[in-house]
Amino acid sequence: MRPVRAVHLGLGAFFRAHQAWYTDRAPDADDWGIAAFTGRSATLAERLRAQDCAYTLVTRAPDGPTYERIGSLAAVHAASEQEAWLHHLSRPEVAVVTITVTEAGYGTDPAGAPARLVAGLAARRAAGTGALSLVPCDNLPHNGEVLRAAVRELATEPGLASWIDDHVDFVTTMVDRITPATTDADRAEVREATGFDDLAPVVTEPYSEWVLSGAFPAGRPAWDATFVDDVAPYEQRKLWLLNGAHSLLAYAGLLRGHETVEQAIGDPVLHGWVEEWWDEASRRLPQDPAETRAYRAALLERFANPAIRHLLTQIAMDGPQKIPARILPSLRAERAAGRLPTGSTRVLAAWAPHHTPGPAEVAIDRALDLVAPDLRDDAELRDAAVALAAGGFEARR
């Protein structure tokens, strides 16, 4: 087993397709084992432990899959294994903690990631151990700063907040690799193709991107990623164009009777709405327009990958956490410029009845109260959203 020098919180599908894969293919991979903790349920830890932490990554290109055995996990633990958590975070060899706990996992409740990190950091300080980098890898804008604020708020033990200021490096990241939840059919395919009866394979697409901004005072694996001073331009492009379109396809696609991203983007009406949303969001992107056009074309190919079965119901979860990052910056900017933006209003109108079934007026008012109370008195916007919600998503024939 490789020595544990990294810890992960939120052992799920995406971590295994992304950060664990980057670590496994780094030139110094043999020096960097990961101790991974689940966020809640123990199932994945039990399954991986039964197979010495190794698992299969299936990369599905439109012309066929490849199978890789990933060996970067050195230990796996359930969320409940608090002693192991405190032990790993206290060790001087441990230099980085990556985190994937969904957008909803950054709250300051006792079960959230920040509370667990604070407990670990207090143990690290008590052990006299030094610097550490925390690397949030969830689809949240300014994820490093969001994590820093939550951790500092919870660090009430005397002296801990200033120790954190001196020793903890909060890294901001943009992460990208479409990774649906693993199914029984995926497990059967891996067994058939590799002869390994893998209890925990994971399926992903060929495309992968990781952009990070951090100091890494205690070191890090030699990840083949992009290191920059400012992640914001990458983050905006990805959250607005990829994730924003995903949300539109999820909510409007479900209303139109589709099940997967591939089916939804194949619906010409939905494709048109995605382009309309992209035209609107692209106006505020800092990239060169030709670069944005190429990014959009690549996204269309990724969404249409027939080998990736990405369920719209999975993307539709946690709307109140996702809509503000993906859609509202564009909606607010357009309203401030005096325009009524159909692209972003349509996403709001598609999400509202998903969250609050019933009359369109009630759904839209509730949606605005929840994610954009500042726009609640914008009658023109409200009326437009109500009209779209009431009549704009007729079912497929």
Ligand SMILES: NC(=O)c1ccc[n+]([C@@H]2O[C@H](COP(=O)([O-])OP(=O)(O)OC[C@H]3O[C@@H](n4cnc5c(N)ncnc54)[C@H](O)[C@@H]3O)[C@@H](O)[C@H]2O)c1
């Ligand atoms: N799957 C993708 O395509 C993808 C791509 C880019 C980024 N991401 C990011 O990764 C996140 C996880 O995706 P996944 O595919 O691994 O999902 P997953 O369901 O396989 O794993 C989620 C992990 O987060 C934990 N978790 C969930 N809610 C939590 C909470 N409130 N507190 C603590 N832990 C919690 C779960 O226990 C689990 O370990 C996404 O929400 C997103 O922010 C995913």
Ligand SMILES: O=P(O)(O)OC[C@@H](O)[C@@H](O)[C@H](O)[C@H](O)CO
């Ligand atoms: O993972 P979530 O739940 O934040 O969002 C669902 C998808 O939009 C997302 O997972 C994308 O597939 C991913 O962000 C691609 O990199």
